[in-house]
Amino acid sequence: MGLITTFRPSEQKKAVFFQSLITMKVLVATEKPFAKAAVDGIREIVQGAGYQMALLEKYTDTNQLLTAVQDADALIVRSDKVTAEVVAAAPQLKIVVRAGAGYDNVDLGACTSRGIVVMNTPGQNSNAVAELAIGMMIFMARNQFTPGTGTEIRGKRLGIQAYGHVGRLVGRYGKAMGMEVSAYDPYADPSVFEEDGVRVMDTVEALYEQSDYLSLHIPATEQTKASIGYSLLTRMPQGATLVNTARKEVIDEAGLVKALEERTDLKYITDIAAGNQTALTEKFGKRVFATSKKMGAETAEANINAGLAAARQVVGYLKDGDTKFQVNK
CATH class of the missing domain: 3.40.50.720 (NAD(P)-binding Rossmann-like Domain)
Structure with a gap:
């Protein structure tokens, strides 16, 4: 049975x-x-x-x-x-x-x-991206590690656009390096700025106007695509550097070219190569730099x-x- x-x-x-x-x-x-x-x-x-x-x-x-x-x-x-x-x-x-x-x-x-x-x-991936952003600032400040007199980032003004996980770490590392840190993020809880001792900017225009180094951390959305271009970049102080570890889509590439042409003191570094990156490098030399592939999270x-x-x-x-x-x- x-x-x-x-x-x-x-x-x-x-x-x-x-x-x-x-x-x-x-x-x-x-x-x-x-x-x-x-x-x-x-x-x-x-x-x-x-x-x-x-x-x-x-x-x-x-x-x-x-x-x-x-x-x-x-x-x-x-x-x-x-x-x-x-x-x-x-x-x-x-x-x-x-x-x-x-x-x-x-x-x-x-x-x-x-x-x-x-x-x-x-x-x-926040710490990896934040460390890269700070490293990129130093890289550009020291002439991409080629001979010549560079500058130090200590005492410089660091602006952070979008104060989320990565932005907060960039701010903390910047302060540790002796930088003066400001941020713009209308969606962030105001208490985080106070907690981190970061100056809050009321407008994105004010952030660009008062940043020797501007670190981008905004997502690519319909509102942010091609939002960073000529108008904002030409507001930046003499010798300023834009650091993009976010997305290439947020950059208005035509506006970037125009700004770099008119402002020969401006610099741009990114780990997301622009669509016209080869032309940018040929035209502006060591004032621009892009990694060979996106490497923000490559640790x-x-x-x-x-x-x-x-x-x-x-x-x-x-x-x-x-x-x-x-x-x-």
Whole structure:
């Protein structure tokens, strides 16, 4: 006689629940891979919660991503583009987490229309970006580390546009270097400026007028795209430097060229090369500089922090419905 196993209703519910956990799949799709330590940590978090993990690294064709997302319930990416096409190819997708602060590489409209939650991991890359911004100021002050008499940043006026996670750290590091720090951010809680001992500017124009170094940390939105151009740059003091570790889209490139032409004392440095970067470098020489690729978050620590945070947020949402870091509410 065969063995017959019966479940009470509560046990049946548990069985269905745990089976759903086992079959849920979290896809980590990174054209530019996470560090091995980050991947190992993500796997431990995901599998420890009872989910499957799939890994797609260094893919060279979008079709590889389209195939991989077909049975994914959750997606973790870095700078990978989650387009409407990708969303359409993933019928089971419930959540996308961008491991990093910016999320303009994710089509929010396509996700929202499907009821897919989109999150970022704010603060995880902040220290890496802030250190880079300060390093860029020193790099430009010392003639890009080439022979010649440079200047010091101590005693100079540092302006910060957008006082979020990164902006606050840049301000603190600037103060530690002996700089006078001001900030403009109409969305920030006024108490943070007082807490950090930072001077608040009432207008963005006033910030530019009183900044020897201006550190940009605004996101690329419909309101901010191409918002930094000739009018603001020509308000800056003699010998001023604009530091952009935010997004290239916020720069009005034609306006930047015009300002640099008229103001031969101005300098511009970025870790997001402009569309006309080659022409800028040829025309303005050491007054401009761009890294070969975006490197604000390119530290081992930031790589690991963002990856682990993304994994925890995926698990938190799938298990408990936690939407704390949702950006498409």
